[in-house]
Amino acid sequence: MRDSFQKHLEALHTDLIKMGALCEEAIAGAIKGLMDEDPDLRKKAIELEKDIDMKEHEIEHMCVRLLLREQPVAGDLRQIIAAQRIIGDMERVGDQAQDIADLSAFMVGKSVKNDIHIAEMAIEAAKMLTDSVDAFVESDLQKALGVIRYDDIVDGFFIRIKKELIGLISEDSANGGACLDLMMIAKYLERIGDHATNIAEWVVYSITGERGGLY
Numbered sequence: 026m027r028d029s030f031q032k033h034l035e036a037l038h039t040d041l042i043k044m045g046a047l048c049e050e051a052i053a054g055a056i057k058g059l060m061d062e063d064p065d066l067r068k069k070a071i072e073l074e075k076d077i078d079m080k081e082h083e084i085e086h087m088c089v090r091l092l093l094r095e096q097p098v099a100g101d102l103r104q105i106i107a108a109q110r111i112i113g114d115m116e117r118v119g120d121q122a123q124d125i126a127d128l129s130a131f132m133v134g135k136s137v138k139n140d141i142h143i144a145e146m147a148i149e150a151a152k153m154l155t156d157s158v159d160a161f162v163e164s165d166l167q168k169a170l171g172v173i174r175y176d177d178i179v180d181g182f183f184i185r186i187k188k189e190l191i192g193l194i195s196e197d198s199a200n201g202g203a204c205l206d207l208m209m210i211a212k213y214l215e216r217i218g219d220h221a222t223n224i225a226e227w228v229v230y231s232i233t234g235e236r237g238g239l240y
Contacts, residue, residue, distance in 0.1 A: 051122035077119030153221035172225035179218035
């Protein structure tokens with residue numbers, strides 16, 4: 026039975042990596058579509074949200090089958106419970122990437138997006154997501170704790186961007202609408218960082234049985 030469970034667990038890990046890659050592609054496409062004013066990239070990011078939803082359902086069914094057929098206990102059970110929570114956070118990351126792509130359509134011709142650190146923030150948020158999924162697959166406690174601590178970096182970018190946008194509005198009130206849209210995009214990126222943190226916390230739980238107090 027142990028060999029059977031391990032085989033199915035490896036398949037679960039593979040699908041989690043695929044779902045994470047879809048989320049990363051959606052984030053990158055949405056932000057590049059914003060900065061390059063590329064409608065095809067924006068459209069692709071929006072379409073990827075459906076693929077992410079589909080992958081979530083596939084993994085959820087896989088988790089249910091593992092629970093029913095293998096009847097795991099202790100650490101094995103925690104891994105499946107964590108996987109079910111992790112895919113929920115990744116699904117919401119897909120939603121937020123879609124929201125960014127939707128807002129990006131209103132930023133065409135608005136140069137203010139080049140005056141803030143939105144692209145850098147997106148890179149850091151995507152890094153958190155990648156590392157959190159890797160930590161689960163690798164059962165790497167230290168990597169998970171590193172993601173949790175790294176959330177301060179993404180939060181710092183949000184504070185910095187907010188100040189930059191306030192400055193741009195002060196310089197020219199005509200920038201107001203575009204700056205509000207960019208503030209929303211920055212907020213979505215901050216939430217992506219929060220979801221990556223949630224994933225990392227579930228990794229900690231899967232390894233230790235605890236969800237707090239280690240960091």
